[in-house]
Amino acid sequence: MTGSTTIARTKRKASRPLSPQALFLQGFFKHPVMVGSIIPSSGKLIRKMLGPVDWDNCKVFVEYGPGVGTFCRAVLERLGPNAKYIAIDTNADFVAYLRRTIVDPRFSAIHGSAADVNAIVADHGEAHADYVLSGLPFSTLPAGVGEEIAAATHRVLRLDGQFLVYQFNPNVRNFLTPHFPRIDHAMEWWNVPPAQLWWAWKDAPAD
DSSP: OOOHHHHHHHHHHHSOOOOOHHHHHHHHOOOTTTTTOSSOOOOOOOOHHHHHOOOOOOOOEEEEEOOTTTHHHHHHHSTTTTEEEEEEEEEEEHHHHHHHHHTTTTTTEEOOOOGGHHHHHHHHHHHHHEOOOEEOOGGOTOOOOOHHHHHHHHHHEEEEEEEEEEESSSSGGHTTTTTEEEEEEEOOSSSSOEEEEEEEEEOOOOO
16 A cells, blocks of 8 residues: 555545534533533433423524534424524534534524523524523533523523523522522433433513
């Protein structure tokens, strides 16, 4: 085998796209405080997390930290034909992967911060979101960022909208309770690691 042939094969291997699993793992090691787990969520977790969503009345669905799209395809399967799905991630590699692999007019992958969700939703011609899904690890985010994201999420949701959060640390409730007085909770044990599931409702203010 000649040296030029070896170099050519090496270049082909180097240019070969990473698998979703490898890309997810790479994202975890590059940005561990922004990726909540080393393993993507299980199918059971996805079904339970999305269970309460009223898809007939969901026109704008937002996701924070979509990663390699573990939830994206499940959401798109359920979402109405005229709805919008806005996925926001700070990891440019994940955003590029989603833009390359999900071709759907309802779907937009945005490189940005969840704290800017109000501006991002407005840029898509909408005033509010119906549902916001997040797998961001609130407890390991830089100081103040978790609080900022929770407050921004409450502002962007319509009345009766819902913040869906899956975490591995129960302390996420501390970020939700200042903004969402009604919160439901469950566990999904068939996940690695077992996950805490939270559904926080934006209720109308009391008279």
